[in-house]
Structure formats: C-alpha cells, structure tokens
Amino acid sequence: MHVLQGQVAVVTGGAGGIGEAICRGLAQAGCAVVVGYNSSEGPALALAAQLAPVGLAHTALKAPVTDSAALAVLADTVQQRYGRCDILVNCAGTTRFVAHSDLDGLDDTLIDQILATNVRGPFAAVRALKPLLAAPRADGATGVVVNISSIAAVSAMGSNIMYCASKAAVDNMTKSLARALAPHIRVLSVSPGLADTEFVKSMDPAWRDEQASRTPLKRLAMPEEVAAAVVTAVAHLTFTTGAIIPVDGGRPLA
Numbered sequence: 001m002h003v004l005q006g007q008v009a010v011v012t013g014g015a016g017g018i019g020e021a022i023c024r025g026l027a028q029a030g031c032a033v034v035v036g037y038n039s040s041e042g043p044a045l046a047l048a049a050q051l052a053p054v055g056l057a058h059t060a061l062k063a064p065v066t067d068s069a070a071l072a073v074l075a076d077t078v079q080q081r082y083g084r085c086d087i088l089v090n091c092a093g094t095t096r097f098v099a100h101s102d103l104d105g106l107d108d109t110l111i112d113q114i115l116a117t118n119v120r121g122p123f124a125a126v127r128a129l130k131p132l133l134a135a136p137r138a139d140g141a142t143g144v145v146v147n148i149s150s151i152a153a154v155s156a157m158g159s160n161i162m163y164c165a166s167k168a169a170v171d172n173m174t175k176s177l178a179r180a181l182a183p184h185i186r187v188l189s190v191s192p193g194l195a196d197t198e199f200v201k202s203m204d205p206a207w208r209d210e211q212a213s214r215t216p217l218k219r220l221a222m223p224e225e226v227a228a229a230v231v232t233a234v235a236h237l238t239f240t241t242g243a244i245i246p247v248d249g250g251r252p253l254a
C-alpha cells in the first residue's frame, strides 16, 4: 500500500476540488504532503490535519504560484521541515467561463491572470523546488513533477480560449522541462477531462449530462481517478517522462 513511504510531496492548489483528492491519494500512498494554498488557508489546514498518518507530519503552506518570492519561502520551509521534496504536483489553476465567440469578454486582465497562474505558475514552482527535486536519493529514484493539464489542451474546447491555450502551453512545457531536467527529475502531465468536483456538480445538470453523454465512458472523471493517475505516474511509471497522460474517458474519440 505505502509505495511512496518516506517521500515528501508538495501539491499547489492542494485544497481545491482535484487537489484535495491528489493530497489524499498521495498520503494514502505513504507521502508526507504539503497542502499548498493561495486563499484557502482554513480548508488547507483542515485537510492537512485529516490526511492519512504516515509518520512524518503533513502540513499546509502558502503557495501562491504567481509570487516567485513566496515560492522561494515555500521551498526554504520545505527544506527546513523535511530536508527533501520528492514530488511536486502543479494543480493550481484558474479560469472563468467566456464563450469562445465573445472576444471582448476575454479581457486582458483575465488573460494575464490565466497565463500567470496556469503557465508561469507551474514553471515558477518547478524553478523554486528544483534543487530539492533534483537532490540525489539513496535508491537512485528521480524527483517527479506532475502538471495537471486538461483535455482542453488538445480539444480546444473549454471554459474560454485562453484557458485552452494555457493548458496546451502546460503540455508543451512538460516536454521541454522533461528534457531539461533529465536525468534527475521526471516531468509529466496528467490531463483530465471534465471532473465531477463540487464546483462542476453545482452547474446546470443538463450541461453536465451533455458533457457525460459526449464521453465514450458516459460519465465525468472522478477527482479520485485523477489522483490515482498521479500516484501511478509517480510510483509506477518510473521510465516515463515528458508524457501527457489522459484521464478523459475517451472524450477525444467521440
């Protein structure tokens, strides 16, 4: 069960719908988890207190991905508390629904916010934690970065044009970083289709049903299935880097 026992994972956006499932999955696999938050300090602290015990304490730490100075503080704190970081999951992300035909609705402020959070953010987190991720390990294992992308990267269907473009950039960056950081750090994207988070559950049921009906497996992704892909990629796909792993029920096939 505890395939990742003794390892330390930082999850940005750790208290969000998908991030929470990833934190739970990594803790169940034996990791000490740093639940990274931006505005959700209370939920992040509560989650860290609830995660499966693994020996080392889980913690919640501020991880605002658009603030590189704060990410440097995060890396220092992880170094001081744990002396290591084996896994970084870049799960923080932002978007807002704007119809693709509404170019004026996608204003520069929103574009900058999406690109700074979804593209610059994961890069900045990797940059800050690289010395810890690349540190040699006794068993020869690599550090691992998992970027949470989206099917929107390839389908160009999603909450707005810039969100789709930001996830395409994430997948492209996954490949560049995998090449640049080998052989010490593996870098992967996990690319979910629409996931049945509390936010998505709160949306028009007719819209959700339509999304499910357009998916060959006839349902949405469960956050736990995204988490299982992350844990599998980290623990078992040990000769895989630069790959985009879909968790989308076959949606691009329909």
Ligand SMILES: NC(=O)c1ccc[n+]([C@@H]2O[C@H](COP(=O)([O-])OP(=O)(O)OC[C@H]3O[C@@H](n4cnc5c(N)ncnc54)[C@H](OP(=O)(O)O)[C@@H]3O)[C@@H](O)[C@H]2O)c1
Residues within 6 Å of the ligand: 012, 013, 014, 015, 016, 017, 018, 019, 036, 037, 038, 039, 040, 041, 063, 064, 065, 066, 090, 091, 092, 093, 094, 117, 148, 149, 150, 151, 191, 192, 193, 194, 195, 196, 197, 199, 200
């Ligand atoms: N839900 C889906 O259907 C779906 C499908 C494909 C891909 N994804 C991707 O999965 C990831 C998680 O999405 P979700 O559905 O779980 O969304 P969510 O519940 O809205 O969570 C978003 C998370 O991102 C964090 N965040 C936003 N801006 C941030 C910033 N500047 N710095 C640090 N953290 C920031 C938030 O942290 P705070 O709450 O602490 O502010 C929150 O934890 C995103 O990258 C998203 O694009 C989602």
